[in-house]
Amino acid sequence: MVSVASWNINSVRLRMPSVARFLEEQAPDVLCLQEIKCQEHQFPYDAFRALGYEHFAVHGQKGYHGVATVAKVPLREFSRHDWQANGEARHVGVELTDPAHQGMIIENVYVPAGGDEPDREINAKFGQKLDFLERMTRWADAVDRPTLILGDFNIAPLESDVWNHKQLLKVVSHTPLEVETLKRFMDAHGWTDLGRKHIPDPERYFSWWSYRSRDWRVNDRGRRLDHMWASPELAAKSIAHHVHEDCRSWEKPSDHVPLVTEFAL
Amino acid sequence: MVSVASWNINSVRLRMPSVARFLEEQAPDVLCLQEIKCQEHQFPYDAFRALGYEHFAVHGQKGYHGVATVAKVPLREFSRHDWQANGEARHVGVELTDPAHQGMIIENVYVPAGGDEPDREINAKFGQKLDFLERMTRWADAVDRPTLILGDFNIAPLESDVWNHKQLLKVVSHTPLEVETLKRFMDAHGWTDLGRKHIPDPERYFSWWSYRSRDWRVNDRGRRLDHMWASPELAAKSIAHHVHEDCRSWEKPSDHVPLVTEFAL
DNA sequence: GCGATACCTG
DNA sequence: CAGGTATCGC
Numbered sequence: 001m002v003s004v005a006s007w008n009i010n011s012v013r014l015r016m017p018s019v020a021r022f023l024e025e026q027a028p029d030v031l032c033l034q035e036i037k038c039q040e041h042q043f044p045y046d047a048f049r050a051l052g053y054e055h056f057a058v059h060g061q062k063g064y065h066g067v068a069t070v071a072k073v074p075l076r077e078f079s080r081h082d083w084q085a086n087g088e089a090r091h092v093g094v095e096l097t098d099p100a101h102q103g104m105i106i107e108n109v110y111v112p113a114g115g116d117e118p119d120r121e122i123n124a125k126f127g128q129k130l131d132f133l134e135r136m137t138r139w140a141d142a143v144d145r146p147t148l149i150l151g152d153f154n155i156a157p158l159e160s161d162v163w164n165h166k167q168l169l170k171v172v173s174h175t176p177l178e179v180e181t182l183k184r185f186m187d188a189h190g191w192t193d194l195g196r197k198h199i200p201d202p203e204r205y206f207s208w209w210s211y212r213s214r215d216w217r218v219n220d221r222g223r224r225l226d227h228m229w230a231s232p233e234l235a236a237k238s239i240a241h242h243v244h245e246d247c248r249s250w251e252k253p254s255d256h257v258p259l260v261t262e263f264a265l
Numbered sequence: 266m267v268s269v270a271s272w273n274i275n276s277v278r279l280r281m282p283s284v285a286r287f288l289e290e291q292a293p294d295v296l297c298l299q300e301i302k303c304q305e306h307q308f309p310y311d312a313f314r315a316l317g318y319e320h321f322a323v324h325g326q327k328g329y330h331g332v333a334t335v336a337k338v339p340l341r342e343f344s345r346h347d348w349q350a351n352g353e354a355r356h357v358g359v360e361l362t363d364p365a366h367q368g369m370i371i372e373n374v375y376v377p378a379g380g381d382e383p384d385r386e387i388n389a390k391f392g393q394k395l396d397f398l399e400r401m402t403r404w405a406d407a408v409d410r411p412t413l414i415l416g417d418f419n420i421a422p423l424e425s426d427v428w429n430h431k432q433l434l435k436v437v438s439h440t441p442l443e444v445e446t447l448k449r450f451m452d453a454h455g456w457t458d459l460g461r462k463h464i465p466d467p468e469r470y471f472s473w474w475s476y477r478s479r480d481w482r483v484n485d486r487g488r489r490l491d492h493m494w495a496s497p498e499l500a501a502k503s504i505a506h507h508v509h510e511d512c513r514s515w516e517k518p519s520d521h522v523p524l525v526t527e528f529a530l
Numbered sequence: 531g532c533g534a535t536a537c538c539t540g
Numbered sequence: 541c542a543g544g545t546a547t548c549g550c
């Protein structure tokens with residue numbers, strides 16, 4: 001058995017009290033964080049150690065982005081891609097080294113948000129997002145180990161992944177072009193979308209609610225931007241999946257909530 | 266009986282919990298704040314009303330400076346000087362209107378800090394500070410009502426007003442030029458320094474400790490920058506004076522602590 | 531060190 | 541709306 005969590009934390013230093021509460025309450029074996037917004041030397045290692053999480057792979061950066069994978073179980077850093085070679089810290093991969101975990105690979109990814117305008121020509125950030133996915137797709141083609149890829153993909157692919165499909169068709173994160181690009185990434189390896197394996201379409205499933213609405217619960221204008229995808233041999237072993245929506249109501253919340261998947265290894 | 270407090274609060278909005286605690290514990294009739302760092306429409310009137318302080322004279326400004334006088338007892342705004350006509354909100358005067366208070370005037374002042382270099386020629390801010398005091402001196406010459414002038418004067422005039430006299434002789438706030446200029450202001454009206462009436466020189470008396478020292482208590486590098494001065498007829502009626510040093514140890518403290526004087530009217 | 535501001539990003 | 545950055549002022 002191994003449980004893996006993913007959470008876009010929007011500053012790990014500011015949010016460490018929430019992270020501690022989550023780890024105390026849910027105790028996943030592995031926690032993958034995105035948008036840690038700090039450099040490696042600023043990462044709160046000691047706070048994690050005090051909670052029993054003593055294994056780390058941190059890919060940090062000053063001010064923006066940054067990902068980290070922390071665990072109660074042994075791991076080794078397996079890869080650290082900079083697919084666009086632009087110095088942005090958007091990926092870290094680990095291998096769980098305990099034999100019980102059968103060499104499971106966990107790829108922690110933070111896909112670029114893509115700016116406001118869904119047009120490659122007039123918005124370079126949108127182009128960067130698509131390019132990032134394309135480079136990840138070429139990489140995924142060669143994945144040959146039991147792999148879980150997860151993180152903030154910044155795309156809500158299904159109609160049921162957003163609070164209003166029609167209204168969001170021209171909003172970055174839900175445009176047909178992004179959805180198709182993400183689909184090609186999925187097909188490149190035959191990933192299984194674990195979220196939708198366990199909470200099937202068209203059931204409501206969101207992982208992010210904007211800070212800009214006064215009360216996120218009132219109109220429930222959420223999107224499913226965070227994902228956990230498994231390679232075929234691993235997908236069959238996922239036995240449970242949880243979306244911790246309550247975290248969105250905690251003090252000083254992240255705009256994302258954590259996802260957790262359990263595997264029977 | 267009337268008790269009057271003065272406190273450089275360094276952002277009244279951020280510090281409102283401390284202000285509330287102070288008012289609950291000490292309950293002065295009048296509280297004069299400096300460095301409120303907000304505009305009038307941003308002032309937390311309701312929080313004060315909830316504490317029983319329903320009378321206000323607020324002279325605010327965006328981002329910097331700003332003074333406010335709040336009271337449990339009736340007052341009217343008496344004056345609002347901009348002595349240097351530069352738009353900086355550094356003064357508000359009130360008259361206590363209850364007959365029991367005998368028309369007492371309270372002039373709430375925030376003197377410019379004066380920058381780093383104690384030289385009019387190379388540091389305009391130092392010149393501005395001296396000029397401010399000179400203009401206040403000309404004004405004080407004509408004061409003809411029982412007046413309490415108080416606030417952050419940004420000068421520690423006596424040797425015992427600083428943690429190390431010799432070391433601070435060339436540090437803005439304790440230079441001979443500032444001390445002489447402040448002395449001329451004192452003589453222009455014959456003000457009584459109530460702080461030193463009640464806690465006589467050379468007794469230790471500080472009201473400010475820099476944020477920059479790790480633990481303000483360890484080396485106790487304080488200065489007496491805040492003052493309460495009374496015109497002759499009023500000075501005779503001051504019966505007690507307190508420096509609330511403990512506030513410097515509260516959560517998220519101001520770098521100044523409040524002073525309180527009680528008058529037998 | 532710790533307020534404020536403005537700007538950038540999500 | 542809420543993070544980060546930077547600079548300014550005390």
